[in-house]
Amino acid sequence: MATPSLAVEPASPFRVSGVVGNLLRATSRNRKAMAGTVLLLLFLVLAVFPGQIAPDDPSAEIFMPGLGPSAHHLLGTTAYGQDIFSQLIWGTRLSIIIAFAAGGLATALAVLIGVSAAYLGGIADGILSLITDVILVIPIFPLVIVIAAYRKNAGLFTLIVVLGALGWSYGARQLRSQTLSMRTRDFLESARVRGERKLYVILFEIMPTMTSLIVASFLGAALYAVLTAAGLQFIGLGDPNSQSWGTMLYWAENNEALGAGMPLWAIAPGVCVALLGAAFALLNYAFDEISNPALRPSRRRRREELPE
Amino acid sequence: MRFVVRRIGFFVVTLWAAMTTNFLIPRLMPGNAAIAMMSRYRGRLNPNSLHAIEIAFGVNNHQSLLSAYFTYLGNIARGRFGVSLTFFPDAVMHDVLQALPWTLALVGVTTILAFALGTLVGLVSAWRRGGMLDSVLPPIFVITSAFPYFWLALLSIWLFSIKLGWLPTSGGYNVTDTISWSWTFVGDALEHSILPAVTILVTSIGGWILTMRNNMISVLAEDYVRMARAKGLSPWRVMWTYAGRNAILPNLTGFAMSLGFVVSGAILVEYVFNYPGVGWMFLQSVENQDYALMQGLFFMIIIAVLTAILAADAATAILDPRTRDVR
Amino acid sequence: MSGERMLEVRDLTVAYHSDRGPVIAVDHVDLDLSQREFLAIVGESGCGKSTLLYAISQLLSPPAEVLGGEVVFRGTNMVSLDEGKLRSIRWRHLSVVMQSAMNALNPVLTVAAQMRDVCRAHSSMSDTEIEARSTEVLRLVSIDPVHLHSYPHQLSGGMRQRAMIAMALLFTPDLVIMDEPTSALDVVAQRSLMVQVKQLQEKLGFAVIFVTHDVSLVRHFSDRLMVMYAGQLVELGATRSVFEQPLHPYTRGLLEAFPSIHGPKVPLLGIPGAPPDLARPPVGCRFAPRCPSAAARCLAAVPQLLTVDESRVRCVLHERVPAEVSG
Numbered sequence: 007m008a009t010p011s012l013a014v015e016p017a018s019p020f021r022v023s024g025v026v027g028n029l030l031r032a033t034s035r036n037r038k039a040m041a042g043t044v045l046l047l048l049f050l051v052l053a054v055f056p057g058q059i060a061p062d063d064p065s066a067e068i069f070m071p072g073l074g075p076s077a078h079h080l081l082g083t084t085a086y087g088q089d090i091f092s093q094l095i096w097g098t099r100l101s102i103i104i105a106f107a108a109g110g111l112a113t114a115l116a117v118l119i120g121v122s123a124a125y126l127g128g129i130a131d132g133i134l135s136l137i138t139d140v141i142l143v144i145p146i147f148p149l150v151i152v153i154a155a156y157r158k159n160a161g162l163f164t165l166i167v168v169l170g171a172l173g174w175s176y177g178a179r180q181l182r183s184q185t186l187s188m189r190t191r192d193f194l195e196s197a198r199v200r201g202e203r204k205l206y207v208i209l210f211e212i213m214p215t216m217t218s219l220i221v222a223s224f225l226g227a228a229l230y231a232v233l234t235a236a237g238l239q240f241i242g243l244g245d246p247n248s249q250s251w252g253t254m255l256y257w258a259e260n261n262e263a264l265g266a267g268m269p270l271w272a273i274a275p276g277v278c279v280a281l282l283g284a285a286f287a288l289l290n291y292a293f294d295e296i297s298n299p300a301l302r303p304s305r306r307r308r309r310e311e312l313p314e
Numbered sequence: 315m316r317f318v319v320r321r322i323g324f325f326v327v328t329l330w331a332a333m334t335t336n337f338l339i340p341r342l343m344p345g346n347a348a349i350a351m352m353s354r355y356r357g358r359l360n361p362n363s364l365h366a367i368e369i370a371f372g373v374n375n376h377q378s379l380l381s382a383y384f385t386y387l388g389n390i391a392r393g394r395f396g397v398s399l400t401f402f403p404d405a406v407m408h409d410v411l412q413a414l415p416w417t418l419a420l421v422g423v424t425t426i427l428a429f430a431l432g433t434l435v436g437l438v439s440a441w442r443r444g445g446m447l448d449s450v451l452p453p454i455f456v457i458t459s460a461f462p463y464f465w466l467a468l469l470s471i472w473l474f475s476i477k478l479g480w481l482p483t484s485g486g487y488n489v490t491d492t493i494s495w496s497w498t499f500v501g502d503a504l505e506h507s508i509l510p511a512v513t514i515l516v517t518s519i520g521g522w523i524l525t526m527r528n529n530m531i532s533v534l535a536e537d538y539v540r541m542a543r544a545k546g547l548s549p550w551r552v553m554w555t556y557a558g559r560n561a562i563l564p565n566l567t568g569f570a571m572s573l574g575f576v577v578s579g580a581i582l583v584e585y586v587f588n589y590p591g592v593g594w595m596f597l598q599s600v601e602n603q604d605y606a607l608m609q610g611l612f613f614m615i616i617i618a619v620l621t622a623i624l625a626a627d628a629a630t631a632i633l634d635p636r637t638r639d640v641r
Numbered sequence: 642m643s644g645e646r647m648l649e650v651r652d653l654t655v656a657y658h659s660d661r662g663p664v665i666a667v668d669h670v671d672l673d674l675s676q677r678e679f680l681a682i683v684g685e686s687g688c689g690k691s692t693l694l695y696a697i698s699q700l701l702s703p704p705a706e707v708l709g710g711e712v713v714f715r716g717t718n719m720v721s722l723d724e725g726k727l728r729s730i731r732w733r734h735l736s737v738v739m740q741s742a743m744n745a746l747n748p749v750l751t752v753a754a755q756m757r758d759v760c761r762a763h764s765s766m767s768d769t770e771i772e773a774r775s776t777e778v779l780r781l782v783s784i785d786p787v788h789l790h791s792y793p794h795q796l797s798g799g800m801r802q803r804a805m806i807a808m809a810l811l812f813t814p815d816l817v818i819m820d821e822p823t824s825a826l827d828v829v830a831q832r833s834l835m836v837q838v839k840q841l842q843e844k845l846g847f848a849v850i851f852v853t854h855d856v857s858l859v860r861h862f863s864d865r866l867m868v869m870y871a872g873q874l875v876e877l878g879a880t881r882s883v884f885e886q887p888l889h890p891y892t893r894g895l896l897e898a899f900p901s902i903h904g905p906k907v908p909l910l911g912i913p914g915a916p917p918d919l920a921r922p923p924v925g926c927r928f929a930p931r932c933p934s935a936a937a938r939c940l941a942a943v944p945q946l947l948t949v950d951e952s953r954v955r956c957v958l959h960e961r962v963p964a965e966v967s968g
Contacts, residue, residue, distance in 0.1 A: 547758055
C-alpha cells in the first residue's frame with residue numbers, strides 16, 4: 007500500500023488556529039526544527055537588540071588595528087581599528103532584514119503566481135508557467151551582478167527588491183503543482199457549487215491547506231537571500247559602508263586578513279552567515295519531515311507486549 | 315522526439331529572454347554608466363566596433379530602439395560582442411573562449427562528481443534506513459549545504475595553504491609556467507585545482523545526498539518496490555533498477571534548478587582562488603566596468619547552464635519512458 | 642478439489658507501530674487452505690484483510706510487524722525464514738497480484754524486462770526460453786504478445802491487471818494471492834477478469850486467496866468465504882452457505898448492502914456506525930456497538946470462534962452448549 011502524500015484535510019477559516027497549533031506541536035517534537043528555531047531566535051534577538059550585547063559603535067575606527075582576541079575585544083580588531091565583535095553583532099540586523107524581506111517578497115510572489123497559474127489554467131497558466139521556468143533557469147547571481155554593475159553597487163533596498171523579484175520561481179513551481187493536485191478535491195468542488203467567488207476560494211479554501219508548503223518556500227527563499235546577499239557584498243557589490251557580515255568579509259578579503267594574521271576577521275562573519283543559513287536549512291528540512299512522515303528518522307522498534 | 319524539440323525550443327526562448335534583459339538593463343539604469351565606459355574606448359577602436367558597442371549599450375544612439383535591438387541580436391548571433399577593455403584589444407569572444415576550458419574543467423567535473431557521488435550516497439543511505447549512514451549524514455549535510463561557498467573557500471585557503479602550506483593559495487597554475495600540455499603544467503594545474511574543487515564538492519554534495527535520500531524513501535514505499543520484493547528479486551536489483559532508477563528522476567529535473575547555485579558558487583570560488591575561469595573573468599570585467607566583456611561572459615554562462623539542462627533532460631528522457639510519450 | 646493442507650495460518654497477529662501505540666491490524670487469525678482451493682476474504686476498508694495478505698506473503702514493512710503466530714506454507718513456517726530462504730519460495734510457489742497494476746509495475750521497465758527479471762531470479766532459463774514463456778503467459782490472459790515491449794503506462798487498466806496476473810503465473814505457482822485486483826476496473830472488466838482468473842485456476846490448478854471489499858463479486862467464483870471485521874475473523878464457511886445462511890450479524894449486514902438486480906425490491910440497509918479504533922480496541926465483541934442483536938454479555942468479552950456445521954463464526958448467538966469451543 008502506497009504511503010499517502012501530504013495528508014490534507016479541508017480547512018475553513020475557523021480551523022486556521024488548528025493548523026498553526028499542529029505546526030507548533032510538530033515543531034517542538036522534531037530535534038532539527040528545535041535546533042533551527044533556537045538559532046533563528048538567537049539571531050532575531052541580536053538583530054533587534056544589538057546594543058545590549060555590543061555597546062560599541064561598530065564603525066568607529068578608534069581602537070588599535072590588528073589586535074587578536076582579548077577580554078576587551080572578544081574577536082580582536084580589524085585593520086582599521088574597529089571592534090570585530092561589535093561589527094558582527096550589529097551586522098546581524100542587516101542580514102535578518104534581507105532574509106525576511108527578500109524571502110517574504112519572493113514567497114508572496116511565488117504564492118501569487120503559482121496558485122493563480124494553477125487555478126486559472128489554460129493560456130494564463132501556460133504563459134505564467136513559461137515565465138516561471140525561464141526565470142528559474144536563468145542564473146540569478148550573474149544577473150544580479152550585472153544589475154549591480156550598472157548601478158555601481160547595490161544598497162539594501164536594491165538587494166531586497168532584486169532578490170525578491172527574482173527568487174520566486176522555485177516556490178511558484180512547487181505551489182502550482184500542489185494547487186493542481188488539489189483542484190479536483192471534493193471540498194473545492196463544494197465551494198464552487200456553493201457559488202463562492204474565485205478569490206474567496208483561493209484565499210480561504212486553498213491557502214490554509216498549503217501552509218506548510220508556503221512556510222517551506224519561505225525558508226528556502228530566506229536561505230537563498232542570505233547566501234546570495236552575502237556573496238554580493240563579499241565581491242564588493244553591496245554598499246561597502248553598511249554594517250553587514252558580507253561587507254565585513256569584503257573588507258577582510260581586501261586587507262588580506264587571512265594571511266596578515268587577522269583570520270578571525272574573515273572567519274567570524276562567515277560562521278554567522280553559515281549559522282543563519284543553517285538555521286533556515288534545518289527548519290526547511292524539518293518541515294519536509296513534518297509534512298511527510300515517511301521521512302522521519304525510523305525509531306528503534308522494541309518488541310511490544312501483546313495487549314491481552 | 316517531441317520532447318527534445320520542446321526542450322530546444324525552451325532553450326532558445328530562455329536565451330532570447332536573457333539577452334533581451336541584458337539589452338534592456340543598461341538602458342533602464344539611472345545614469346547610463348555605459349557612457350563613462352565609452353570614453354575609455356575613444357580613440358582606440360575602429361568605428362565599426364565602436365558602433366557595435368554603442369548599439370549594445372544604448373549610447374549615442376540615433377537608431378530607434380527596435381532597430382538597435384535587432385542589430386544587437388544579430389551581432390550576438392555572430393558572436394560579436396565587441397572589444398574587451400580589460401584585455402584590450404582582444405575581441406570579447408576570444409577572451410571568453412580562453413577562460414571557458416578552465417571553468418569547464420573545474421566546475422563541470424566537480425558538479426558531475428558531486429551529483430554522482432551525492433546521488434549514490436543518498437541512495438544507499440535510504441536503502442539502509444536507520445543504519446549508520448542514514449542517522450549521521452543527513453543532519454550534517456543539511457548544515458553544510460547552508461555554508462556559503464566563498465567562506466569555505468577562504469577557510470580552506472587559510473587552513474591548507476597558509477597554515478599547513480600543502481597547497482597553493484591561488485591561481486590556476488604557477489605564473490612562471492607557460493601554458494602547454496606538458497606534464498609539469500598539467501600537474502601544476504591539477505594541484506591548483508584541488509582546493510577549489512574540494513570546496514565546490516563539499517558544499518554542493520549535501521543537497522544531492524538529501525534530495526536523493528528523500529526521493530528514495532518515497533519510492534521505497536511504492537507498490538512496485540514491494541512487488542519486486544514479492545517476486546523475490548535480488549536486493550541489489552530492487553535497489554538499483556526498481557527503486558534507484560525511479561528515485562533519481564526528480565533529481566535530474568532538480569539538477570536544472572540547482573545550477574543557479576552552482577554558477578554562483580563557481581563565480582565566488584574562482585574569485586577567491588583567482589582561478590582564471592569564466593567566473594573570475596566575469597568579476598574582473600565588473601570591477602573594470604568592462605561591460606562588453608561582461609555581456610559576453612554572461613552570454614556564455616547562460617549557454618553553459620542551458621546546455622547542462624538539456625543534457626539532464628536528455629538523461630531523463632532516456633531513463634523515463636513516460637516522458638517520451640508526453641503530449 | 643480438496644487435498645493436502647497447503648497453507649495453515651495459526652494465531653497470526655500483526656501490529657502497526659504508531660505514535661499512539663501499537664495498532665493491532667490482524668488479531669489472532671487462523672486460516673486453512675487446501676490445494677486448488679479458491680478462498681475469498683471480504684471485509685470493509687481497514688478491517689485488516691490486506692495486512693493479512695501481506696503478512697502471509699511476508700511482505701510487511703515497517704511500521705508493520707508480525708507480533709506472533711505462524712504461517713505454515715507447504716510444511717514450512719515462513720515467519721521464521723530469512724529473506725534468502727524466502728526468496729526460493731517466492732514466485733515459484735507463491736505469487737502476488739496487487740491492487741493497482743499502475744502502481745505495482747515498475748514504470749521505467751517494459752513488461753518483457755520485468756518478466757525477465759523474475760525468470761532470471763528464480764531459474765536459469767535462457768533468454769529465448771524466457772521470451773517464449775513470457776509470450777505464453779500473456780496469451781493465457783488474452784494479451785497480444787506484442788505488448789511485451791510496452792511500458793506499463795502504455796497499456797489500458799484492464800490489460801495492465803491481466804499482465805500482472807500473467808506475470809504471477811510465470812512459474813505456475815501453488816498459490817496466488819490477490820489483493821483487490823479488480824478495484825481499479827470498471828464493472829464489466831471486473832467480471833471478465835474474474836471469469837478469466839477462475840478459468841486459469843481450473844486449468845493450471847493453483848490455489849487462490851482473493852481479497853475484496855465487494856462480496857457480490859466472488860459469489861460465483863470462490864469455494865470458501867472468510868469475513869473479517871476490525872482485524873478479527875468473524876465468519877468462515879463455504880461460499881454458498883455463507884450467502885444463503887449468513888451466521889454472523891455483520892455478514893448479514895454486508896450481504897444485505899448489495900442488492901440483487903434480479904430479486905425483489907428491498908430497502909437498502911447499511912450498517913450504522915463505524916468500525917472501532919484499533920489503537921484502543923473495545924474489551925468485548927468489536928461489532929457489538931453496531932449489532933442489531935447485541936446483548937449485554939457481548940460487551941464483556943471477545944466472543945470465541947465457534948464451529949457451526951462446516952463453518953466457523955465468532956458470535957455468541959451460536960453458542961449452544963458450553964463444551965463447543967475452539968480457537
